[in-house]
Amino acid sequence: MGCGTSSASQLETRGLIYIYYGTTTGNSSRLAFQFASEVRNLKFIPKIINLSEYNPKELLSQKLNVFFVSTYGMGSCTADTENFDQWLFSEERNKNEFQGMNYMIFALGSTNHEHYCEFGIRLDKRLEQLGAKRICNMGKGDAANDQTENDYQQWIHNEVQQTLQLQYPLYTCEQGQLDFSIIKIKITKEPENLLSDNLDFMAQKYINSITFSINEIKELKLQPSRGNSTLFLDLFNQNIKYKTAYNIAIYPQNSDSDIDELCNLLKFDKNMRFKIITNQKQPFPNPISIYTYLKKFCDFSGLVSKKQLIELSNMINQKELQDELLHLASFEGRDQYQNRFQNSKENLLNLIKKYQIKTLTLEKIIEICPQIQPRYFTIASSNQKHPQNIHIMASQFILNHERLGLSSSYFRTLKKGDIIRGYIQPSKFILPKNSKAPTLLIGIGAGLAPLRALIQERDYYLENNQFEKCPFQGEMKLYYGCKTEAEFLFKDELKEYLNSGTLSELQVAFSRKDPKQYVTELIAIDQLYQHFQMDGILYICGSIELGRDIQVKIADMFEYFENTDPYLTDQKIRELEENSQILTEYWG
Ligand SMILES: Cc1cc2nc3c(=O)[nH]c(=O)nc-3n(C[C@H](O)[C@H](O)[C@H](O)COP(=O)(O)O)c2cc1C
Numbered sequence: 001m002g003c004g005t006s007s008a009s010q011l012e013t014r015g016l017i018y019i020y021y022g023t024t025t026g027n028s029s030r031l032a033f034q035f036a037s038e039v040r041n042l043k044f045i046p047k048i049i050n051l052s053e054y055n056p057k058e059l060l061s062q063k064l065n066v067f068f069v070s071t072y073g074m075g076s077c078t079a080d081t082e083n084f085d086q087w088l089f090s091e092e093r094n095k096n097e098f099q100g101m102n103y104m105i106f107a108l109g110s111t112n113h114e115h116y117c118e119f120g121i122r123l124d125k126r127l128e129q130l131g132a133k134r135i136c137n138m139g140k141g142d143a144a145n146d147q148t149e150n151d152y153q154q155w156i157h158n159e160v161q162q163t164l165q166l167q168y169p170l171y172t173c174e175q176g177q178l179d180f181s182i183i184k185i186k187i188t189k190e191p192e193n194l195l196s197d198n199l200d201f202m203a204q205k206y207i208n209s210i211t212f213s214i215n216e217i218k219e220l221k222l223q224p225s226r227g228n229s230t231l232f233l234d235l236f237n238q239n240i241k242y243k244t245a246y247n248i249a250i251y252p253q254n255s256d257s258d259i260d261e262l263c264n265l266l267k268f269d270k271n272m273r274f275k276i277i278t279n280q281k282q283p284f285p286n287p288i289s290i291y292t293y294l295k296k297f298c299d300f301s302g303l304v305s306k307k308q309l310i311e312l313s314n315m316i317n318q319k320e321l322q323d324e325l326l327h328l329a330s331f332e333g334r335d336q337y338q339n340r341f342q343n344s345k346e347n348l349l350n351l352i353k354k355y356q357i358k359t360l361t362l363e364k365i366i367e368i369c370p371q372i373q374p375r376y377f378t379i380a381s382s383n384q385k386h387p388q389n390i391h392i393m394a395s396q397f398i399l400n401h402e403r404l405g406l407s408s409s410y411f412r413t414l415k416k417g418d419i420i421r422g423y424i425q426p427s428k429f430i431l432p433k434n435s436k437a438p439t440l441l442i443g444i445g446a447g448l449a450p451l452r453a454l455i456q457e458r459d460y461y462l463e464n465n466q467f468e469k470c471p472f473q474g475e476m477k478l479y480y481g482c483k484t485e486a487e488f489l490f491k492d493e494l495k496e497y498l499n500s501g502t503l504s505e506l507q508v509a510f511s512r513k514d515p516k517q518y519v520t521e522l523i524a525i526d527q528l529y530q531h532f533q534m535d536g537i538l539y540i541c542g543s544i545e546l547g548r549d550i551q552v553k554i555a556d557m558f559e560y561f562e563n564t565d566p567y568l569t570d571q572k573i574r575e576l577e578e579n580s581q582i583l584t585e586y587w588g
Contacts, residue, residue, distance in 0.1 A: 022081030026373030050201030075118030249374035438474035447542035481519030
């Protein structure tokens with residue numbers, strides 16, 4: 001970049017900063033975009049790139065790279081990061097290949113998981129090993145108790161801001177030489193084009209997704225308690241190809257009433273169409289109407305972010321309120337933010353209404369609102385039994401009397417015949433390699449979903465007299481936990497599977513019945529030992545706490561039956577996992 005003395009066409013900057021992210025549920029991308037606007041304020045020129053689109057040559061020539069990466073499963077990266085992961089850890093990489101590169105990492109994870117932020121940690125070690133220079137300590141964002149945003153803010157405050165300002169002094173440069181990334185919009189009469197090209201990773205994913213029509217939708221709980229319901233959806237797509245216990249991601253949409261309310265408050269004509277002017281990749285397809293943008297792409301009903309609070313504070317005249325919002329958005333106000341917003345999930349729309357904000361522009365909304373991210377569900381049907389239909393079980397948490405999260409509100413409005421958008425992808429549940437092995441299925445609540453898919457798979461082969469082809473020829477037992485009899489999902493269907501012999505055993509523990517019982521109490525360690533002795537497979541689906549309790553049981557089993565030292569039981573459990581004898585899908 002050639003730089004000279006300052007003139008009208010010149011710009012003061014600290015230079016380019018490349019922001020890479022790898023994400024599944026959108027947290028890393030949200031923070032990557034937040035980071036971009038933060039460093040833009042520090043006069044950097046940010047470029048955001050999803051790790052699936054990294055270019056090795058470009059990456060190696062960049063002087064300052066920031067990585068937002070999340071961890072899944074046994075310390076793995078996200079699917080969009082797999083190629084980068086393979087390239088980076090390949091033996092072909094030379095020791096000093098990354099020399100001259102400065103980097104920072106913000107690792108996302110959850111302390112509920114054993115391998116907390118492990119991919120970020122691995123990435124950090126590897127970059128250093130290859131000669132890159134870490135300029136800030138790694139930040140870690142803990143999704144447990146919704147701490148990610150606070151942790152991020154702490155990282156920016158304690159590590160990043162000062163380092164960047166100190167190490168990257170301002171200089172002047174020709175504007176044309178630098179890549180601007182601030183989004184501008186242009187009103188147009190052109191028709192909408194929802195298949196436009198040059199889209200960024202997340203938008204392209206949306207465009208590549210497929211549609212399903214809702215064949216059936218119903219409440220599964222006999223008496224759904226307030227704030228706690230489980231919807232069953234039967235989704236149809238004639239051409240769908242999926243495998244049993246795959247995952248499905250569904251894009252929620254904002255409600256028409258919320259869109260109307262927002263447009264009325266901000267005096268937007270929802271039918272007006274606009275184009276995006278940016279020399280970055282397009283964040284959503286366009287030309288697009290305000291209505292379609294708000295409906296399908298703009299997450300204005302999620303938890304209000306600190307960036308949104310700062311923006312709103314600029315639009316409020318009353319000094320007291322302004323200070324209050326700024327405090328809530330600040331590092332010092334993080335506890336108040338937590339108490340006030342995270343527990344009630346107050347959103348941007350509520351605040352615009354409350355503070356009677358009238359000056360928020362569409363450009364600002366595009367800048368401060370994340371894109372709507374899909375919600376993931378494990379498919380509750382077998383592709384053998386239902387080749388063109390996908391069943392899902394969607395748990396709904398109603399946060400308080402009126403306010404629902406984007407996803408819950410969306411699911412509550414759906415009805416038979418509606419069209420929804422999403423995509424399918426493999427889950428961690430795979431079918432057994434040894435079809436003769438017995439299977440023990442353990443789940444709680446809506447964790448029944450993938451277990452039901454496996455039961456259906458066995459039932460299909462039994463029903464069709466093709467048992468020799470069945471991946472589950474050994475005994476199949478289900479241990480299920482729920483609060484009360486009224487929350488025993490698919491009770492009749494499961495009992496039917498027991499009667500027909502598809503299930504060899506069905507046991508249910510009720511945690512709110514007198515006397516209460518938890519599902520782990522149904523499992524005896526001698527039975528577990530016998531199960532693994534027969535090369536048995538354990539499928540577990542439920543909360544992370546359930547996973548921990550079962551691990552304790554398995555550790556006890558090793559100590560009791562094999563005299564394993566307590567410190568070696570983890571290793572033995574890991575071996576069972578690596579051998580695909582313990583397969584888990586946890587939430588939280
Ligand atoms: C199924 C599942 C598995 C996860 N496994 C891990 C893990 O092994 N280690 C970890 O630190 N966090 C784990 N997490 C937490 C995620 O990394 C965390 O929620 C993160 O904020 C997700 O970022 P993303 O939205 O960018 O994908 C897991 C989350 C889910 C839903």
